[in-house]
Amino acid sequence: MKKTVVTTCTRDCANTCGLVATVDNGRLVKLAGDPDHPLTRGVACHKAAKYVRRVYNPERVTHPLIRRNGVFERASWDEALDLVAQRMQDIAAETGPESILYYQGYGERTALKLLNKYFFNLFGPVTTLRGSLCGGAGQGSQNLDVGDRVSHDPLDHYNSASMILWGRNPVSTNISLVPIIRDIRKRGGRVILVDPAASRSVQLAERHIAPHPGRDCFLAMAAAKLVLAAGAEDREFLENRTEGWAEYRSILDRYEVDDLCARAGVSVDDAEYLAETLMTQRPTSILMGWGLHRYEYADYSIRCVDALGAVAGLLGAPGGGVSQGFEEYGAYDEQWWGDHLHPDRRTLLMPTVGEELLAATDPAIRMIVVTAANPVCMAPNADKVARAFKKAEFIVYSGHFLDDTSDLADVFLPATTFLEEDDFMGSYGHNFVGPVNRAIEPVGECRSEFEMFHGLAARFAFAEEFRKSAEEWFQLLLKPVLDLGVSLDELRECAYRLPAPMVPYEGGVFPTPSGKYRFITELEPANLADCPPEYPFRFLTIAAHGYICSERTMAEHTALPEITMNAVDAGALGLESGAPVEVSSLHGRTTALLRTDPDQRPGVVVAERGGWAKAGHGLNRLTRDLASKVGNGTPYYESCVSVAPCAGERARVLVVQHCDRAPGGNFCKQLERRGAELTTLWPENGDALPANPDGYDALVVLGGPQHAFDDGPSPHFPRLLELMRAFDAAGRPVAGICLGCQLLARAHGGQPAAMGDLEYGFTALEATAEGGEDPVLAPALPLPRLMEFHQDTFSLPPEAALLVRGAACPNQAFRVGRASYGFQFHLEADPPTVAAWIELLQKDEEGEFARYAHRYDAEFFGEFQADLALLTARSEEFCRKVADVWLDLARKDRP
Ligand SMILES: Nc1nc2c(c(=O)[nH]1)N[C@H]1C(S)=C(S)[C@@H](COP(=O)(O)OP(=O)(O)OC[C@H]3O[C@@H](n4cnc5c(=O)[nH]c(N)nc54)[C@H](O)[C@@H]3O)O[C@H]1N2
Ligand SMILES: Nc1nc2c(c(=O)[nH]1)N[C@H]1C(S)=C(S)[C@@H](COP(=O)(O)OP(=O)(O)OC[C@H]3O[C@@H](n4cnc5c(=O)[nH]c(N)nc54)[C@H](O)[C@@H]3O)O[C@H]1N2
Ligand code: SF4
Ligand SMILES: [Mo]
Numbered sequence: 001m002k003k004t005v006v007t008t009c010t011r012d013c014a015n016t017c018g019l020v021a022t023v024d025n026g027r028l029v030k031l032a033g034d035p036d037h038p039l040t041r042g043v044a045c046h047k048a049a050k051y052v053r054r055v056y057n058p059e060r061v062t063h064p065l066i067r068r069n070g071v072f073e074r075a076s077w078d079e080a081l082d083l084v085a086q087r088m089q090d091i092a093a094e095t096g097p098e099s100i101l102y103y104q105g106y107g108e109r110t111a112l113k114l115l116n117k118y119f120f121n122l123f124g125p126v127t128t129l130r131g132s133l134c135g136g137a138g139q140g141s142q143n144l145d146v147g148d149r150v151s152h153d154p155l156d157h158y159n160s161a162s163m164i165l166w167g168r169n170p171v172s173t174n175i176s177l178v179p180i181i182r183d184i185r186k187r188g189g190r191v192i193l194v195d196p197a198a199s200r201s202v203q204l205a206e207r208h209i210a211p212h213p214g215r216d217c218f219l220a221m222a223a224a225k226l227v228l229a230a231g232a233e234d235r236e237f238l239e240n241r242t243e244g245w246a247e248y249r250s251i252l253d254r255y256e257v258d259d260l261c262a263r264a265g266v267s268v269d270d271a272e273y274l275a276e277t278l279m280t281q282r283p284t285s286i287l288m289g290w291g292l293h294r295y296e297y298a299d300y301s302i303r304c305v306d307a308l309g310a311v312a313g314l315l316g317a318p319g320g321g322v323s324q325g326f327e328e329y330g331a332y333d334e335q336w337w338g339d340h341l342h343p344d345r346r347t348l349l350m351p352t353v354g355e356e357l358l359a360a361t362d363p364a365i366r367m368i369v370v371t372a373a374n375p376v377c378m379a380p381n382a383d384k385v386a387r388a389f390k391k392a393e394f395i396v397y398s399g400h401f402l403d404d405t406s407d408l409a410d411v412f413l414p415a416t417t418f419l420e421e422d423d424f425m426g427s428y429g430h431n432f433v434g435p436v437n438r439a440i441e442p443v444g445e446c447r448s449e450f451e452m453f454h455g456l457a458a459r460f461a462f463a464e465e466f467r468k469s470a471e472e473w474f475q476l477l478l479k480p481v482l483d484l485g486v487s488l489d490e491l492r493e494c495a496y497r498l499p500a501p502m503v504p505y506e507g508g509v510f511p512t513p514s515g516k517y518r519f520i521t522e523l524e525p526a527n528l529a530d531c532p533p534e535y536p537f538r539f540l541t542i543a544a545h546g547y548i549c550s551e552r553t554m555a556e557h558t559a560l561p562e563i564t565m566n567a568v569d570a571g572a573l574g575l576e577s578g579a580p581v582e583v584s585s586l587h588g589r590t591t592a593l594l595r596t597d598p599d600q601r602p603g604v605v606v607a608e609r610g611g612w613a614k615a616g617h618g619l620n621r622l623t624r625d626l627a628s629k630v631g632n633g634t635p636y637y638e639s640c641v642s643v644a645p646c647a648g649e650r651a652r653v654l655v656v657q658h659c660d661r662a663p664g665g666n667f668c669k670q671l672e673r674r675g676a677e678l679t680t681l682w683p684e685n686g687d688a689l690p691a692n693p694d695g696y697d698a699l700v701v702l703g704g705p706q707h708a709f710d711d712g713p714s715p716h717f718p719r720l721l722e723l724m725r726a727f728d729a730a731g732r733p734v735a736g737i738c739l740g741c742q743l744l745a746r747a748h749g750g751q752p753a754a755m756g757d758l759e760y761g762f763t764a765l766e767a768t769a770e771g772g773e774d775p776v777l778a779p780a781l782p783l784p785r786l787m788e789f790h791q792d793t794f795s796l797p798p799e800a801a802l803l804v805r806g807a808a809c810p811n812q813a814f815r816v817g818r819a820s821y822g823f824q825f826h827l828e829a830d831p832p833t834v835a836a837w838i839e840l841l842q843k844d845e846e847g848e849f850a851r852y853a854h855r856y857d858a859e860f861f862g863e864f865q866a867d868l869a870l871l872t873a874r875s876e877e878f879c880r881k882v883a884d885v886w887l888d889l890a891r892k893d894r895p
Pocket of ligand 3: 009010011013014015016017044045046047048175548
């Protein structure tokens with residue numbers, strides 16, 4: 001029962017690829033680029049393939065959640081929607097609808113999602129946002145120059161002789177452009193990358209110019225001066241089709257080319273190469289990315305690049321242009337946002353949303369509804385944002401995963417992904433509107449926001465104004481396209497090109513009041529501040545290659561985020577590639593893993609954005625919150641950091657692993673996150689165990705299917721038992737998990753034995769009185785349900801203290817000796833491990849677990865999977881706390 005469905009990727013990505021989803025027996029099995037989409041041409045990114053796993057990920061929340069007594073619990077849709085509607089009504093009645101903030105993120109830009117705002121507008125003048133975390137500065141700046149920014153159709157770049165990628169990284173962020181760019185090279189054209197970082201797009205370019213961050217204006221001015229000096233400017237255009245040319249010319253006249261190059265941090269040769277390309281490789285197109293936007297005076301750079309295009313005659317020329325983004329809402333009738341209903345409403349400035357929330361009074365923000373966003377992770381100065389969110393009484397979050405923002409929410413409304421929805425999607429990277437056709441039924445109880453907001457609206461007096469079928473709404477929302485004579489059914493079949501020009505501003509006509517191009521006429525270099533000596537490095541947190549923004553799972557995070565520095569910078573600070581370092585800014589501090597790169601520009605620290613704070617990747621805890629001068633954009637790269645070696649020596653932890661199905665998981669990851677250096681040995685594969693603890697500060701012994709009482713198949717056990725005792729005698733902490741726990745008991749005089757039964761699944765356990773006072777366990781209490789998977793147990797060693805007790809199997813955790821801890825439950829098990837253990841049991845029809853099949857039946861697994869996201873999240877948090885204190889024991893006892 002295989003079928004394919006043509007659809008469109010709706011993720012926050014300029015490609016907006018046409019996709020073909022393959023569905024086998026109702027299950028999505030493959031997502032590939034649509035060969036018939038004019039831009040995708042059969043090639044989607046590697047993230048599309050990963051999205052299949054994301055849809056079915058064990059961490060995905062598939063049921064509504066309500067927080068009760070501090071913890072999320074599964075709830076019905078009616079309970080969740082009743083609660084949200086009730087709070088909206090109560091708060092609006094008490095302090096007015098302005099006390100509610102609707103925060104719509106960038107994860108959803110489909111037609112139907114315009115209606116989210118319409119819902120709130122029908123409700124009343126709630127507070128909303130203005131400004132942008134993304135493209136505000138760029139759009140605002142280009143609008144000053146051209147009136148209304150319109151980019152060249154990407155397919156027009158097939159007419160380009162050469163291309164300049166200016167602060168744009170298509171290899172990671174815009175894969176559909178890659179064949180077009182390669183075609184330019186193939187035709188003998190040049191591709192130049194202008195980027196302070198050695199991004200992956202270096203591979204596309206024959207020349208990489210790495211200016212000082214935020215100083216592109218000087219490079220563009222230098223190139224413009226060189227074009228003028230050669231008499232190669234477009235004189236006709238400059239004289240007749242522009243305003244402010246004399247003023248701009250006088251700005252150029254203030255500087256010499258070598259001075260400008262020094263200010264930009266590039267060689268004169270770089271500027272000459274750029275100018276020569278523009279003069280000899282006609283037409284050259286300039287493609288600006290979003291990296292240029294993230295500065296306070298981004299308008300200087302963007303407008304000077306535009307000006308360079310104007311001087312060199314690129315504007316309005318086929319194959320030329322200075323292009324950037326597209327109007328992704330162009331296909332929709334924006335009246336259905338409903339913003340005209342409350343023209344005077346309050347808005348908060350998005351780039352400083354933390355500060356704005358804290359400062360909001362009359363009324364204060366009491367309730368926040370977040371859809372398709374992760375501001376506690378992605379907005380700058382994230383700790384402040386978290387503080388501001390915590391001040392609100394009630395937070396509603398709609399999304400897919402338990403991320404930094406949903407961790408602060410009171411209600412979680414699980415949304416469908418685009419694979420479970422019918423909709424339409426415009427693009428900010430091209431001119432096509434694509435159909436979003438449902439490929440699979442919603443996973444679990446997930447609902448599209450269309451259904452969610454209909455459900456909510458039904459609880460209010462304005463229900464009738466909102467209630468329409470999706471079909472009726474499409475007719476209204478897509479009216480601008482339907483008016484062109486295309487039908488909804490036709491739109492559902494394939495991507496449709498909007499009637500935008502291939503080449504904007506042909507004939508030098510611009511949608512400005514005078515119809516002319518407008519030059520930047522003021523540029524004050526003193527506004528461009530350098531990093532202070534305490535934080536000497538510019539911090540560029542750029543798009544990750546493997547993920548869209550913060551769309552990832554907890555388990556996908558590496559132990560530490562990675563930062564890249566020039567090797568000379570690192571050497572001067574005594575930092576080693578591969579070692580953890582402390583990265584600090586005025587706003588916060590974090591640990592990261594250092595990688596050095598000889599090709600990276602000195603003075604900058606580059607990292608990938610989007611990792612979660614709760615996974616130790618919250619880089620926005622370091623970034624500065626302010627708004628750009630033009631366009632209310634977010635100048636993330638006005639952040640400066642210092643980098644230093646981690647304080648103290650690294651703890652060296654020996655890990656003994658017994659099977660690939662029982663990895664160190666969350667426990668070992670947290671040790672690494674705290675700077676520990678792990679050495680993993682596999683005795684089953686012949687690794688020899690050391691004779692004594694020398695060289696190690698702590699020992700972890702992991703689980704496995706072996707029996708702790710049976711040395712026959714595991715001849716290394718006696719040696720391991722000795723080693724466990726020797727670590728303890730030396731005062732160095734030991735942690736044994738499952739099999740490791742049983743071995744620890746045996747090492748200290750307890751007796752492992754077969755249980756004659758299987759204990760499996762997340763199980764409620766109880767801390768003993770001694771557990772409540774234990775230094776390692778107590779800070780992690782109360783106990784969540786924890787994962788069990790064992791058929792053996794043990795008797796307690798004579799001197800041991802029982803810390804955790806279970807009903808079916810009493811001995812669940814103990815302390816023995818100075819600092820040895822045994823955990824029968826799998827506190828370390830991360831979601832992929834648990835998912836593999838589910839499959840192991842479900843598929844084991846004839847194996848050793850088959851006799852328990854009656855207990856672990858479809859109903860058991862149904863319940864198990866419904867709660868999996870919550871269970872694994874809570875167990876991860878518990879594990880993190882235990883690992884932290886346990887590792888501190890290793891550090892404390894070091895001489
Ligand atoms: N894989 C992947 N793709 C994505 C995204 C993602 O997170 N991952 N995010 C999507 C989103 S939300 C967006 S907005 C786009 C962004 O798409 P891009 O603009 O292509 O990507 P960025 O990493 O934001 O920035 C591009 C480059 O600008 C450089 N840069 C930084 N400062 C300067 C400067 O002062 N001058 C110059 N010349 N260059 C500078 C950075 O080093 C970076 O390599 O990508 C979209 N696509
Ligand atoms: N340090 C640093 N921070 C940055 C940037 C940077 O360069 N440096 N760049 C910024 C940029 S360019 C951007 S665009 C912002 C992005 O900032 P945000 O929009 O806040 O963050 P995303 O990570 O894109 O979160 C989108 C969420 O929407 C969810 N989602 C997807 N589809 C749907 C849906 O249909 N319904 C619901 N309810 N949820 C859905 C996804 O699972 C994901 O959790 O981050 C900015 N943050
Ligand atoms: S994430 Fe971007 S490149 Fe990847 S499939 Fe979606 S639209 Fe295409
Ligand atoms: Mo973005």
